Amino acid sequence: MIVVLISVFLLAVEHRSSRMDNTRSILSVLIYPIQMMVSFPVELAEQAYNSVVSYEELKKENVRLKEKRLVDNIKLLKFEALENENIRLRGLLDSSFKLGEQVLVAELLSVNLVPYEHVMVVNKGSRFGVHEKQAVLDANGIVGQVIRSLPLSSEVMLITDPNHAIPVQVNRNGLRTIAIGGGQMNRLNLPFLPNNADILPGDLLVTSGLGGTFPQGYPVAVVDKFTAQPNKPFANISATPKAKLDRIRELLVVWSDSTPVPLSSPEKESSQNESK
């Protein structure tokens, strides 16, 4: 019965504060081998697949990637010019510009915590400086945020989790709203827009940067259905996440520096970009 009391006490303490984080991180080191063990066969299978992929296929992929790199490079050239222009214009307007972000590549551990939550475990933890409330991206868009960082691993809540909400903005016209996870891997809901809101299927939603967790301007989802509900105050809008949430293996953990750049030193900014 003492044990029951201790558990209830623990539950209460952990619910209210983060004082038990130390205990949790000590225990998590014990647990890590089990996660590795479960994740290992999947990685092994992937490696096996990689080692038997034919030379022809690799060659094709190489050509494709080179082409893609060329295109991306050209886009980046333009981007740099645009960014500098943006800084100049903002300087004219006397407003500040946000620094570039630093990223860390983390790999997914193939484990599944509980079925009713969309939480993933990645193999970079507080030893790499990962901390709570960091944004996590993949190559296509926002994936989620770190909800708990342990020494060797951390837990990432996806944007599709029913308990997750992300402040977004329609890229076309800057309309701000909040996207809430739908509980399915390919569904976000936008429950707080009125029936006459200017939003269309195909609109890109980007992070608005409000709330401070997610850096501004990253793609989140594409609106795929707009259903006006004349008898209700809000419309029924759903969107599909840009990130391939059920297929990713590599993720980027982002450190977004929210201190504004002094407008006179663009070279500092370019060195930040290189460190990516």
Added chain:
Amino acid sequence: MKASKNLYGKRFFLSVIMAMGLNILPLSNVLKSLNPDWVLLVLIYWTLTVPERVGVFSAWMLGLLVDVLTGRLLGMHGLIYALANYACQKFHRRLRVYPILQQALFVFFCLLVSQVMVFWIESIQGTTGLTWSFWLPVLTGTLCWPFVYSGLRFISLMGNVD
């Protein structure tokens, strides 16, 4: 006698680690919601078989490990496993002579109570989006019990000739 106790300890740890692995196995979406709480099943088995070796406290520690493993509130599974262990300690004499179906009924209630407690604690935390499939692991766990029982029985009797 000492040697056999050690043997039990080793088997206990191995089976618990296996069960933890099964708990977090990456599965497809449908199978995911069917995956029962293997650690609780294994714990019930060992409590029924060697109740003097698996105490409430070790069940509680095991629960804490599972909490960390699955990222729950610390102490949630600790509480559940300690209670399940206590119930098994209370009834192990009767349960051990029950036929397997009757045992499965008991396991069903254990799993149901554990899931109800998970539901309570998650609700206090304000978790939304719990659907009816939240309750499926109780059923699948009960269906798995005969296999867990016979499998672990095979393991625990392996090497004990006498």
